Amino acid sequence: xxAIKHILVPHDFSETGEKALAFALELCTRLGxxxxxxxxxxVPVYGFPDGVVLTAEVxxxxxxxxxxxxxxxxxxxxxxxxxxxxxLRQGPAWSEIDDAAKELGVDLxxxxxxxxxxxxxxxxxxxxxxxxxTAPCPVLTVHG
Numbered sequence: 306x307x308a309i310k311h312i313l314v315p316h317d318f319s320e321t322g323e324k325a326l327a328f329a330l331e332l333c334t335r336l337g338x339x340x341x342x343x344x345x346x347x348v349p350v351y352g353f354p355d356g357v358v359l360t361a362e363v364x365x366x367x368x369x370x371x372x373x374x375x376x377x378x379x380x381x382x383x384x385x386x387x388x389x390x391x392x393l394r395q396g397p398a399w400s401e402i403d404d405a406a407k408e409l410g411v412d413l414x415x416x417x418x419x420x421x422x423x424x425x426x427x428x429x430x431x432x433x434x435x436x437x438x439t440a441p442c443p444v445l446t447v448h449g
Contacts, residue, residue: 313411314342315402315436318374321417321449328447329415330382339388341409344375345401346393368395399435407441414444 314329316322326342333340348364372393379391392409394401406414418433437444 309336309412310338311409311411311413312338312340313402313406313409313414314340315398315414315416315432316342316344316375316378317398317417317432318344318378319417319419319449321419321447324449325415325417325447326378326382328445330387332413332415333387334384337386338412339390340382341390341392341405341411342375342379342382343392343394343402343405344371344378345398346371346395347397348395368393398432399439402432402436403439403441411442413442414440416444416446417449418446419449 309332312329312333314326316326329340332338346367348367375391375393379389382389392405394405402414402416405411414436416433416436418431433444433446437446
């Protein structure tokens with residue numbers, strides 16, 4: 306088993322995301338690992354009889370809001386001796402998490418799970434479940 310030197314922490318700006326972040330911070334501190342906090346967002350596209358509508362203004366607003374929120378999360382993590390990076394990606398969360406893990410060469414993903422059950426889970430799916438099945442490295446889940 307190799308040492309854990311780089312941890313990816315996907316964050317959805319929820320309370321569950323904060324719990325996973327706190328766990329990852331403790332882990333990074335103990336292991337001397339660096340952390341990358343990431344957020345993936347999708348731009349909603351609306352269909353109308355005349356075609357798809359999505360203005361550049363709306364897309365830009367979503368990106369700016371996500372970027373500001375992610376910067377806030379990363380800044381709260383910064384401590385002496387802990388390297389913290391951030392990455393913002395657009396696309397389905399589970400695939401963007403997998404791609405970021407591969408591109409960054411992380412050793413571990415720490416992420417929250419909302420614990421949805423029944424119809425809510427069936428309709429919404431589980432980002433965490435998909436990442437656990439497809440990630441290129443181990444995934445540690447933190448329950449909300």
